[in-house]
Amino acid sequence: xxxxxxxxxxxxxxxxxxxxxxxxxxxxxxxxxxxxxxxxxxxxxxxxxxxxxxxxxxxxxxxxxxxxxxxxxxxxxxxxxxxxxxxxxxxxxxxxxxxxxxxxxxxxxxxxx
Amino acid sequence: xxxxxxxxxxxxxxxxxxxxxxxxxxxxxxxxxxxxxxxxxxxxxxxxxxxxxxxxxxxxxxxxxxxxxxxxxxxxxxxxxxxxxxxxxxxxxxxxxxxxxxxxxxxxxxxxxxxxxxxxxxxxxxxxxxxxxxxxxxxxxxxxxxxxxxxxxxxxxxxxxxxxxxxxxxxxxxxxxxxxxxxxxxxxxxxxxxxxxxxxxxxxxxxxxxxxxxxxxxxxxxxxxxxxxxxxxxxxxxxxxxxxxxxxxxxxxxxxxxxxxxxxxxxxxxxxxxxxxxxxxxxxxxxxxxxxxxxxxxxxxxxxxxxxxxxxxxxxxxxxxxxxxxxxxxxxxxxxxxxxxxxxxxxxxxxxxxxxx
Numbered sequence: 424x425x426x427x428x429x430x431x432x433x434x435x436x437x438x439x440x441x442x443x444x445x446x447x448x449x450x451x452x453x454x455x456x457x458x459x460x461x462x463x464x465x466x467x468x469x470x471x472x473x474x475x476x477x478x479x480x481x482x483x484x485x486x487x488x489x490x491x492x493x494x495x496x497x498x499x500x501x502x503x504x505x506x507x508x509x510x511x512x513x514x515x516x517x518x519x520x521x522x523x524x525x526x527x528x529x530x531x532x533x534x535x536x
Numbered sequence: 537x538x539x540x541x542x543x544x545x546x547x548x549x550x551x552x553x554x555x556x557x558x559x560x561x562x563x564x565x566x567x568x569x570x571x572x573x574x575x576x577x578x579x580x581x582x583x584x585x586x587x588x589x590x591x592x593x594x595x596x597x598x599x600x601x602x603x604x605x606x607x608x609x610x611x612x613x614x615x616x617x618x619x620x621x622x623x624x625x626x627x628x629x630x631x632x633x634x635x636x637x638x639x640x641x642x643x644x645x646x647x648x649x650x651x652x653x654x655x656x657x658x659x660x661x662x663x664x665x666x667x668x669x670x671x672x673x674x675x676x677x678x679x680x681x682x683x684x685x686x687x688x689x690x691x692x693x694x695x696x697x698x699x700x701x702x703x704x705x706x707x708x709x710x711x712x713x714x715x716x717x718x719x720x721x722x723x724x725x726x727x728x729x730x731x732x733x734x735x736x737x738x739x740x741x742x743x744x745x746x747x748x749x750x751x752x753x754x755x756x757x758x759x760x761x762x763x764x765x766x767x768x769x770x771x772x773x774x775x776x777x778x779x780x781x782x783x784x785x786x787x788x789x790x791x792x793x794x795x796x797x798x799x800x801x802x803x804x805x806x807x808x809x810x811x812x813x814x815x816x817x818x819x820x821x822x823x824x825x826x827x828x829x830x831x832x833x834x835x836x837x838x839x840x841x842x843x844x845x846x847x848x849x850x851x852x853x854x855x856x857x858x859x860x861x862x863x864x865x866x867x868x869x870x871x872x873x874x875x876x877x878x879x880x881x882x883x884x885x886x887x888x889x890x891x892x893x
Contacts, residue, residue, distance in 0.1 A: 435589035435831060436846050439838045442597060447607040449598060457607055465561050465621065472557035496553045505557070509564030517568050517608070 464516050468508075475504055547637045547755055549627055549681035558621030562612055569608045570881035577605045578877055581828050589831035596831075610839040613668045616686060623682045624670055631678050638677045638748075641755035649754045650767035651747050658770060660794050660844065661745055668841045673723060674746035683749055684724055700726065704787065704818065705734025711889065712814035714738050714783035720771040720801065721745075721789030725753025725764065727818075731785060732762050741765040741781075743774065772800035779810040790819045791845040798848070799856055806861045809892040815862060821886040822869055823849040825877035829884075853888060862890035 446454035479500055480491035495501055551559070580599055586592035596602045617624050627634065642649055657674050666672050673683045704727065708714075715738055719728040722742030732740040742764055744750050750766045757764045769775060771789065784805040790798050805815055823833035830849070837845035854865045868887040878884070 433590075433846075433850070435593055435834045436838065438590055438593045439835050442593070442606070447610070448603045453603075454607060458611065461565070461611065461615065462619065464565075465558050465615070465619075468561035468564075469554050469557045469621065472560075473554070476553065505560045509560045510567055511564075512561065513564030513566075513568040514572065517565060517573070517604070 460516075464512075468512055471508065471512075472505065476501060547641065547759065549630065549634060549678075549685050551623075551626060551685065555621045555623070555626045559616065559623075562615050565608065566612050569605065569612065573601060573605050573608070574881040575879060576601050577832075578828060581831070586827055589827055589834055592827055592831045593835075606835060606839055609836065610668070613840055617669055617682070623685050627678050627681050627685070631676070634678045634681050637755070638680070638751050641758070642751050644755075644758055645763070648757075648763060648765055649750065650765075651750065652768045655745070655747070655768050657745050658772075658797065660797060661792070664792070664843060665841050666792055672746070673744075673749045675748075677748045677751065679746075680724060680748040680752035684752065687726075697726070697730065700730040701733045705730040708783060708785060708814070708816050708889075709735040709738075712783045714781070714814065716781045717741065717783045717785065718743070718774075718776070718781045718805075718808065720784060720786040720805070721792070722750075722753060722766070722787075724749045725757055725766065727785070727787035728753065728764055728766075729757055729760060729762055731783075732757075732764055738782075739765070741767065741776075743767050743769045743771065745770050772797055772804060774804050774808055776808045778807055779813075780808050781813060782810060783814045783816070784809055785816040785818070787818045790817060790821070791842060791848045794844050795847050795851055798851065799860075802856055802860045802862075806892055811892055813892045815857070815890045815892065817853070817888040818885060819848065819888075820845060820883060821848060821853055821888055822867065822884065824869060824884050829877055833884075857888075857890045861893050863893050864889075864891040866890070 445451065448454050448457075476492060476495045479498060480495040483495065484491040577596075577599075580601055581592060581596055584592060584595040586595055616622065619625075661672060661674060664672065667686075669679070669682060669686065671679055673679050708731065714735055717731050717735060717738050717740045719725075719731055719740070719742040722728045722744050723746070725742050728740060728742035732738065740762075742750075742753065743766070744753075745768065747768050750768055754764075754766050757766075767775075771786065771793075786801075790801070793801065802815075809815060820833070823829045825832075833849060834846045837843060854867075857865045866889050868889075870885045870887060
């Protein structure tokens with residue numbers, strides 16, 4: 424039977440806990456920037472959702488009627504759009520961190536004339 | 537709330553459109569994290585052979601993929617709860633309506649809900665902010681709605697109600713044919729209702745340390761016409777008589793308890809079970825995938841404010857159960873296999889069953 428402290432605080436637990444102090448990245452500013460980018464992404468996503476909702480409402484009603492926005496927000500079409508967008512948007516936003524440069528290398532740049 | 541005039545949706549938290557859209561955004565990021573980044577981290581970790589999890593942490597701590605993985609694991613969960621569109625501020629702004637739902641709900645069939653105003657929430661619950669839910673499930677009544685919305689919003693392995701009945705409740709009902717069932721750490725009663733549905737003739741009890749979730753669990757049960765007995769008490773010290781139950785179960789409880797508390801809960805479960813009664817623990821009792829699996833599990837435990845989850849996989853549960861008076865202890869690792877890491881990030885759940893001697 425283990426002592427409670429030993430159960431929780433073995434070497435790997437201590438190592439990972441101490442890594443929290445680095446805020447995950449080698450430079451703590453990266454964590455700050457990530458926080459801003461993801462928050463900004465959230466605003467963009469919400470805005471996109473609002474626009475889509477408005478578009479669907481206008482298409483369905485011909486004009487903005489009293490319940491058009493609310494109805495569009497609850498619609499099956501909106502749910503379908505959200506499901507598609509949540510996947511593709513998340514992928515597009517996060518992929519550059521681990522694959523930051525998808526551009527082809529130019530021999531002229533490598534030579535540094 | 538089984539009054540004819542009250543429709544179930546009237547007792548639900550209502551998230552504004554913007555909040556729902558934002559939660560979807562967070563789900564999308566989590567989707568990429570679990571489906572794309574997780575396999576990449578594992579692939580890179582395989583290239584860094586290490587004797588143990590601590591060695592692997594040292595080798596991987598500078599890898600961009602792992603740094604991003606860790607940051608996302610911690611912060612996407614935070615984004616779910618806090619910030620402009622987080623569940624906490626959005627639902628806190630609706631407390632008047634939510635409090636009224638609870639107040640009206642607990643007046644229905646009050647004989648089925650026992651709350652203890654003097655109950656002291658254990659420190660390991662009070663100071664953990666488990667799952668990064670600020671204030672966890674015990675602080676305010678609206679926390680119960682936050683918990684309900686959060687678990688509905690994203691979790692890799694929280695089953696839907698039907699699956700919970702078929703894959704969790706029914707096998708236990710068949711194995712132990714219980715007449716009286718106790719669900720420990722029942723929170724909002726999702727697992728409790730699954731057990732009641734799977735064993736409709738049984739008398740079912742659920743207990744938890746947090747009053748808000750018990751109240752909402754009571755309301756949800758009555759909405760389904762289920763007469764479940766909820767009470768506020770700790771799994772470590774129950775007020776039921778010796779041998780009162782035929783089956784004691786806990787669903788997602790032990791990873792939130794330190795080793796000493798788990799040990800107390802096991803002994804207490806044995807006390808309230810009749811000889812021959814069944815005990816079921818459904819939790820992350822094993823971390824499959826060798827060194828990489830243990831390393832990522834430990835990281836998850838740290839990063840998601842589940843500080844005891846790592847201790848649970850280190851615990852010798854079989855020895856603890858046998859020492860407390862159980863026999864026929866069986867471990868069934870439900871997902872994934874014991875040897876392989878899953879291809880996508882998920883929880884790896886084990887059903888442990890035992891019989892009271």
